[in-house]
Amino acid sequence: MASIFGHGLVAYTTSKVIDSRSSKLLLLLAIISAIIPDIDVLAFNFRIPYSHPFGHRGFTHSILFAIIWSASLALYFGKNRKLIFSIVIFLSTISHGILDAMTNGGKGVGFFIPFDNTRYFFSFREIIVSPIGVENFFSEWGMHVIISELKYIAVPCLILLAVIFYVKNRN
Secondary structure (H helix, E strand, C coil), rough: CCCCHHHHHHHHHHHHHCCCCCHHHHHHHHHHHHHHHHHHHHHHHHHHHCCCCCCCCHHCCCCHHHCCCCCHHHHHCHHHHHHHHHHHHHHHHHHHHHHHHHECCCCCCCCCCCCCCCCEECCCCCEECCCCCCHHCHHHHHHHHHHHHHHHHHHHHHHHHHHHHHHHCCC
């Protein structure tokens, strides 16, 4: 998986690209939504195998989960901006699986669970997989993850945000 920092930055960027006047609530929901798919690491505590549909990188990383999650949050929190909330939250949630499919570790992402349990990676797999657990993150491995995410996540996000800022302030 990419780290929570990488996932959160993509969600922040997504919300600003889709809706430059994103409310604090939408930003918070987007960031939470980009991180929530990793709730499935709890499956390890219940001895649910990685390859199981509810194993790590399984259902909570799927397109169906992103649809259900985003629709639920948009209906509850979106008020008169349900469509914008739904789009931002969906893209933030699905971005988690997309980033994970670009890492160099794990066993792939179950984008199509429950219809197909196949796990997928993208051909671009340059993001160094983040260790599971805070104690393992503050290590040499964690430093390599941060450098990788700066290169492949932060720089593209910052460029996109700069362009949005420039265009917004130009008008």
